[in-house]
Amino acid sequence: MPSPIAAILDNRAFGILMRVVVTFPFWAAGLAKIADFNATLAEMAMFNLQPAAVIAVATIITQITGSALVIHGRHAWLGAGWLAVFTLLTIPLVHAFWRFQGEEAVVHMHVAVEHIGMCAGLALAAVQAHWVRTVRDETVLAPRLAAARG
Template sequence: MASVETTSFSNPINALISSTWFGYLARIVLTFGFWGSGLSKLIDFQGGVAEMAQFGLEPAVAFNIATIITQLVGSALVILNRWTWLGAGALGVFTALTIPLVHHFWTMEEPFRTMEFYVVMEHITLIGGLMVVAWKSR
């Protein structure tokens, strides 16, 4: 009887995760933070430049342009499932680099140290998700 329950439950789940639209939706949701940020920095370019300058990234204009390109192109590659390994890799490296450049919790006082530590943990988890996407896209 347990196998009947498992089978009746797994058929709709298998149909869902096997569907093309679900793959697109999953990749859109996974990359939302990147393409949302990239569009924001593109639409409010001066705001993006100010953000780069705030973190000491100079020349701020060049860093903003590089960030926009990395976030938008990397997201597009993952969403479209074309050269997914490259898009996921670029977003993963980008995310890893933000840790020592922006989220250096080890230099902060409490309560900011703990808040930034949790941001870093989320970044590491996101990198793991991008690694899974690259692995499964082969």
């Protein structure tokens, strides 16, 4: 790998930026749901998700808190898992392509496949956050612990 690329990939700020970007669809949707809560309630009702207000609030909490955990990095695994379960649940609840016909089925199938890809991206974000913490622990904390012991 060229050293300039390695330097970018090793950069802590770049890792955080990429975790912000990969979670953008979630935290942006959560903020939009807050900004227009009446539209959020209508969306929940459109998909027969009841009670609409409870599910809307749970969705907002999931999208924003899960994103924050991934971005922060300390509990990225939890945020990524939370968002992945949420994302996978939308497939049978909202994007059940097998229930549609023709072009509509194809559109929903593409969304479902994209959702699966997003879950992989979330998993990679959790891996990246874990590696950053592991390297930090090995290069920063381990020498400090050794010095304190010895």
